[in-house]
Each structure stands twice: as structure tokens, then as C-alpha cells.
Amino acid sequence: MSITDTETDSNTAALSRAGVSIWLDDLSRERIASKGLQKLIEEKDVVGVTTNPTIFAAALAKGESYDEQVKELKAKGADVAQAIFEITTKDVSDAADVFNDVFLASNGYDGRVSIEVSPELAHDTEATISEAKRLWGTIDKPNVMIKIPATVEGLPAITAAIAAGISVNVTLIFSLERYKAVIDAYLEGLEQAAEAGIDLSTIHSVASFFVSRVDTEVDKRLDAVGTDEAKALKGKTAVANARLAYELFVDEFGTERAIELQEKGANRQRPLWASTGVKDPSLPDTFYVTDLVTHGVVNTMPEKTLDAVADHGDITGDTIVGKYDEAREDLAKIAAVGVDVAEVTLLLEREGVDKFIVSWHELTDTVAKALESA
Template sequence: MSITQDARESGTTESNTEALSKAGVSIWLDDLSRERIVSKGLQALIAEKNVVGVTTNPTIFASALSKGEAYDEQVKELKSNGGDVSDAIFQITTKDVSDAADIFHDVFVESKGYDGRVSIEVSPELAHDTDATISEAKRLWSTIEKPNVMIKIPATVEGLPAITAAIAAGISVNVTLIFSLERYKAVIEAYLEGLTQAAAAGIDLSTIHSVASFFVSRVDTEIDKRLDAIGTDEAKSLKGKSAVANARLAYELFVEAFGTERAIELQEQGANRQRPLWASTGVKDPSLPDTFYVVDLVTHGVVNTMPEKTLDAVADHGDVKGDTIVGKYDEAREDLAKLSSVGVDLDEVTDLLEREAVDKFIASWHELTDTVSKALESA
């Protein structure tokens, strides 16, 4: 029996999002806008749907800036002060994140820093520039100056040393764009090395938090396209299985990595484990349940960052079945092994997805730049 079914039959009124939270999943919203802040819509999601954090990215900000009039006043002020487009983007996005961090402050305090987090990303144009990423991460951190903010750094090869440097400087980091288990191993190593350096510098490790954003639905989208092209019954039987299997094995890796002697020693010094965060959890295949990448990835100590459409679906009909990760590792390995047998190269897929993700965020950054440029011109 599922948790939500059990609650209904016992006569309780526990909501689906409450059940998800009690099962150990922190619900973060994958969206932020000025309108959502000023309308108190964000506060409503905290109170009504157990939302305890927010993530942002260039696509989200580009969409927010292109709609409505919520940014008009600030844009006029920025124009009168002679700011350029780059400065305007920085001021606009950091204000939204700072204001959202204030809204989540009580959650942050009540959870002792575990949740109440708001993430902001370094420019995706810097994804392959280590030094520039480090500089931008430090600039964002010092400008917003809120302990419940996380700086998003992509898990590109060049991003890995930037993650270490940011953690070593005491900056809380949301590592984003992780698609493969091998890259995830490198991300964990980058985090642990950053903690080691922070400890040597005398920084209180308990103040440093991190999540590792493991992308989900995009894996199925690309692999299922290839399975359809292969066209055999065996290939088609594997559709919709790869992303969840990949994520479940990422959780297994998380448990193993933070149970090592090195990780335990750091935790004894006050360090926090770098939680897995399930990203890209909106379902793109209409044949799959719209809550699929939520209810099939439930376990204690993870984050699921959802677009509002997915959050609403979970709140309405998400059937929380308890832990759907632990104990399913062998099944996950079998599902991924079968991909190779039908001719799908998982490493090739995850490499492609990383390149595409960076390119998409750069395109969104350019869209954001164009939107702000036009706003400044017309202000």
C-alpha cells in the first residue's frame, strides 16, 4: 500500500506533497520570477505544497523577463544610472534571488540550513572557463550575501576545479548538468577536496552545503528516440527505463561515496553530505505518468526540483509509494546493461546531453540579454 493510500484509508488528510516530504524528499520549485515574489505566490507554495527551496537558470530568467511589467521599475532605474546590459542582468537576477532567499529564511532556520535554499547560476558562457567561473561564483556569493543561497556551477570538465575552489572558499554550491555516473563521481571528489581545503583554511564546514543536480528526463528523451530508431521489440521494451535507472544508481553511488573513511572524517568535522538533486523532472513523453520522475525517485535525503506543472500534478494525484530507490540497484544495472545489447551507447548519450545542455543555456542567456537590452531601450 502506498503512503498516500494508507493516509486516505486511515481517515487522515495528509496531502501528497506532505507524504513526499515525510518520505525524505525536499521539494524545490524549478522556477522564479519577480511576479511570483511580489504576488506572494512563493509563500503560498511553501504553505500549501511543502515547497522548501527554489532553483533558477538562464531559461527561467529569460522567460520571467519577457512577461508582464514586474521588472519595469527596476529597468528604468538601471537605465537612469547608465548601467549596461550585463550589469542590468546581474542586478535583476540577484535581486530576485536575494528576495526569494528572504522568503525562505524561516525554512532555512527551521531546517538548520538543510533546506530553504535558492540557487543562482553563473553565466553558462563561462561553462568551459574555470577561472572565470570561480570569479563569477565569488561575485554572486558576495553580492547576494545570504547564507541560504547556492551558486550553480556546471559539472563540465572545466567546472570541476571551480567547484572545488568555491567550496574551499566557503561557498555553498549547486552542481548542475550532471548526466553520467562517471561525471557524478568526479563531482563528489571535487566537493570532498573542496571541503578538505576549507577545513585546512579554518572554515566552519557546517556552514557549507551542496547539492548535485542529476538530470533525469532528458536521458529518456534521447535514449528513447534511439530505441525507436532501432525499432525492435526488445529495444522498444526498454523505453522509459533509462533515466530512472541512471538516477537510482547515482543514489547508490552517493551512499557509497559518503560512507568512505575520508567522507566520514570530514562529516565528523561538521561537513554536510552533498545531497543528490533530481533535476529535469518534468515528463516529456505523454505515454508516461506526469508524476513519473517524482514518485519513482523517492528516498530519504534527496531533493526533487520540479516545474510548477509537475508540482501541481504531484499535489493532485501523485501516489507516493514510499522508498522507490533503495533495493532497486540490481534492476537498474540490468536495465542499463540492456541498452548496450541493443546498440545504445550510454556514454555517448550523456556526453551529447551535456554539450546540448550547455548550448541550450547559452542560447537562453542570449535570449535574456536581448530581452533586457530591448527593455532598457524602451524604458
């Protein structure tokens, strides 16, 4: 759990007090077995974990933590797909147990562990729904979230999963337009769940809005424009985009439709800041944390970013509310110098799916080799 009030001088405690839930963007069996994950809960206020194919590929490529299970899987004749399913669901199930106290103490608000449907299904609605239900049913822990990408085909899968009572982490959101569609898919799922008699209070969701990748692509284009005016706008797009996403969150969950569902026990779908590791060395390494602080959001950080925040993150209170006009002005200036942010976000969605598919293939290859040599 979080550190006690007598120790609340830490930067991560200050971030938590400001209303940001700190989730770790990493998981491995070694991290669970060594009690390293528990240590992060106790010392750095970590209250959740997110995973993706890249994380699992990296975890499986090193160390011996998986050897015993791989031998058992080979002995029972498991193929690569089944081995991946059993290995990843075990890690997530075990991590969910580590976070169970956080989950209970926060009444389900935090203590969450996310696992992603195969990225190869990102454009197949029915297969995504089926896989989400399979993952949810296999792990069978109330503090798990199933990650579904916010592709056009993913939107109806999000609705169907929520309607079935499954808690969902919507991933790979880059644009405000798509984010609005994600919120609508969530609310529609809640309406269907209510009709089916499901207790809405048991369904939780986060919407993972990607941050640093937006700056990486836009800044490359600003450099190509080459003017002093364009270069002065570097490092401004992602934070502006995310701040306006939070404004949209406040507006959409204040509508009559959303309030009616909340009165029936529904939870608001929290914005989650993802891809918060800083890639531009000219920016502070805590930039996508300290500049995106407000109540009721999640920031999922790679450990390097978490360590930087703990060491020197300057948490000064809310850095989102009240900055919406400034964000709109920044985006208008970026458009004025000729960078099309809408085009960038579409590109990033495609690239995001493609990168996860590459990682999935790496994971497949790693598991295939492990089964071979077991």
C-alpha cells in the same frame, strides 16, 4: 513552512515525510510579489527554488514587474550585463528572504535558492570561480547556492568555491562517471576549507542529476533500433541511471575520507533530481517524482509537475533503495540492443550548456530591449 501534522494527508506532505525536499524549478518577481511563492511553501511543502537562464529569460519577457528597476538601471547608465546581474541577484535575494524561515527551521538543510553563473563561462574555470564569488558576495545570504556546471572545467571551480565557503549547486550532471568526479571535487573543497579554518557545517551542496532529458535521447535511439525488445526498454534509462547515482552517493559518503569530514561538521552533498518534467506523454506525469523517492534527496520540479504530484502523485515510500540490481539490468539490456548511454550523456552535457547559452542570449536581448524602451 510545511503543512502541519493534522493535514499530512496531502501527496506533497507524504513526499516530504519520505525524505524528499521539494524545490520549485522556477522564479519570477511576480511570483515573489504576489505571495505566490509563500503560498507554495504553505500549501505544497515547497522548501527551495532553483533558477537558470531559461527561467530568467521567460520571467523577464512577460509582465511589468521589472519595469521600475529597468528604468533605474537605465538612469544610472548600466549596461546589459550589469542590468542582468542586478535584476537576477535581486530576485534571488528576495526569494532567499521568503525562504528564510524554512532555512532557519531546517538548520540550513533547506530554504535554498540557487543562481547560476553565466553559461558562457562553462568551459572557463577561473572566470567561473570569479563569477561564483561575485554572486555569493553580492547576494550575501547564507541560504543561497551558486550553480556551477559539472563540465570538466567546472570541476576545479566547484572545489575552489567550496574551499572558499560558498554553498554550491552542481548542475548538468548526466553520467555516473561525472557524478563521481563531482563528489570528489566537493570533498576536496571541504578539505581545503577545513585547512583554511572555515566552519564546514556552514557549507552545503547539492548535485543536480538530470533525468528526463536522458530518456528523451535514449528513447529516440531505441525507436531507431525499432525492435520490440528495444521499444520495451523505453522510459527505463533515466530512472535506472538516477537510482545508481543514489547508490554511488551512499557509497562515496560512506568512505573513510567522507566520514572524517562529516565528523568535522561537513554536510553530505545531496543528490538533486533535475529535469523532472515528463516529456513523453505515454509516461505518467509524476513519473520522475514517484519513481525516485528516498531519504535525503531533492526533487526540483516545474510548477506543472508539482501540481500533478499534489493532485494525483502516488507516494508509496522508498522507490530507489533495493532497486540497484534492477537498474543495472535495465542499463545492460539497453547497451545490448546497441544504445551507448555514455555517448548519450556526453551529448546531453554539451547540449545542456548550449541550450543555456541560447537562453542567456535571449535574456540579454530581452534586457537590452527593456533598457532601450525604458
